[in-house]
Amino acid sequence: MESISPFCSLSTEVRYSPPWQDLSIIGIAGSSGSGKSSVAMEIVKSLNLPWVVILVMDSFYKTLTSEEHHKAHANEYDFDCPESIDFDILVETLRDLKKGKKANIPVYSFAEHQRQSHTTTLYSPRVIILEGILALHDPRIVEMLDVKIFVEADMDVCLGRRVLRDVRERGRDVEGIIKQWFEFVKPSYTRFVEPQRPISDIIIPRGIENKTAIDMVVKHIQRKLQEKSDTHTQALRELGLIAAAVELPSNVHVLPSTPQFVGMNTILQTPETEQEDFIFYFDRLVSILIEKALDMTSYVSAKVETPQGNTYLGLHPKGTVSAVAILRGGSCMETALKRSIPDCITGRVLIQTNEINEEPELHYLKLPSQIEEHAAVILMDSQMSSGGAALMAVRVLIDHGVEQGRIVFVTCAAGERGLKRLTAVYPRLNVIVGRIEEEGEPRWIEKRYFGC
């Protein structure tokens, strides 16, 4: 006889994989000055998508000791051997990105020969082009690469380009560059760079001028992206089917249909309502949603004294409550938000639904720093139909360290299927919904609010 596991809920957990979880990495190696970065840039330019990014291996140069520092300034330090690159950190970064996590990319200063204290954040690319003379050197990286490219050029051309670039962009003098070239760059080419050639999938001679080869790579990436997008939309569809059967959990609050609330919803949905009135009633309605959302945040008991000297045992809010607006719809709700929290720290995330396959796409992201420490994050969107954008936005917050139970998603109107899908994936998410709308309702609130 089979017994029912008490932990069955864990095994049936519904997962959502954002499109950036299955990252493709393309490695471009080749001699210094061979045109690797031009090739990489040309590829990115022809694709013109925000989620195809270049990761330059130069960012991963090790910080020099003071002795090495002196050598570097005297052009006696070998920047072209594998030891100069921090491969461990690079591997770790790529592994994080492969898992869909956010990664901090070091910033390297060529003038100071050291890593800067700040880092840049790389998050949610679907394709990364890793570019560096030794991009195909470390077997741990080679293993992660989808396509291995080797760019070749005549060594004289390479030297010429190197001189021009280092003088113009890195503030170096010609003499030093030449010294470095013959002492380190050229020997290193034979020892480390050239041996990468046989393991590459594509060899691009003449770099940037080689339109046919670049075009081939671009086509390959486009195919990959299409596959990723198909998998993502398919996964979203399947999540909808799984979720259709479940009940709405108790942490989803649909506001009661009080006469005023229904009345406001009636005014808002009447096409003849003037825009001025629309904005007034929308702000008023959202104010109620925001006050409700604040019930889901954290409080601690607090004893206060009144002016007459009586004590009262009440509550104080605990920690910071910040907000993130899903653009554009969520930004309609900021006026009402500021009525309750005038100085609310607010981040934004632009998620657009692709008109062709209805896939949500993350275009832009600016989150408050230390968001992971905030006691609650109010995530706002004026409307939610299938829940694709919300699924993605919650995932973005979780990837940035925000605990699921601390997120309060607030929306004026949502489809029931979308809500079930959202809460099936994030069972601890708090949700405040103004009104359940019919399935498949197109977004119109933001158009009315902004008047375009």
Place this chain on the structure above:
Amino acid sequence: MASKPESGPSPAQGVGPLYRPDGEKPTATVSKEVSYENVHVLPQTPQLIALLTMIRDKRTSRADFIFYSNRIIRLLVEEGLNHLPVVEQSITTPVGRSYLGVKFEGKICGVSIMRAGEAMEQGLRDCCRSVRIGKILIQRDEETCMPKLFYDKLPTDIAERWVLLLDPMFATGGSATLAVETLIERGVPEHRILFLNLIASPSGVAEFAERFPKLRVVTSFIDQGLDEKKYIIPGLGDFGDRYYSM
């Protein structure tokens, strides 16, 4: 039959959303419950309690006092407006779907009991933009110690309107009773008066609810009781002073 609230401190309990386990709900003092059908106390949610905590705290600055009391007043007005009549209305939405909604019925006006009641006008206007607002000045008569009507300026058609009577602190109910009597004298039916206040005393609420059984009281909190000077305890001090001048 309606029961009078018991004297003694207001109940303390864990406050938070229903789904949250009790251990995760911080303890706070909540409003006393009364069983008068015409008395409506706002749901004792953690955010409401936190707002009340701010305005009760003597260390709260005037700017914060104004901000937090306005937030409570808006909640009171929203709750009060829900008692106004509506009629069904079917519409076609911007995306061509039909929606069975409602339309607001009946004209309203606000009447503030000067001066503390005027502090609630902003909150009312936040919810009802161009609402008419009448004023009533009631002061204690030096000789009789009874509240006396000194001044009133009310909309001429007030008898046809629903009246939201505004006074933040509902202690003995002396002024409020006189204000209601004035309104009734002007032809406003008792059932069309809604009395909005932030903090009420149990005895004030009880006497009022019995005296005007058709009038509705909307409050955010029924406090412990009154002290010998007839101040609400624990209360929040003099609302008008804290809002206007302190």
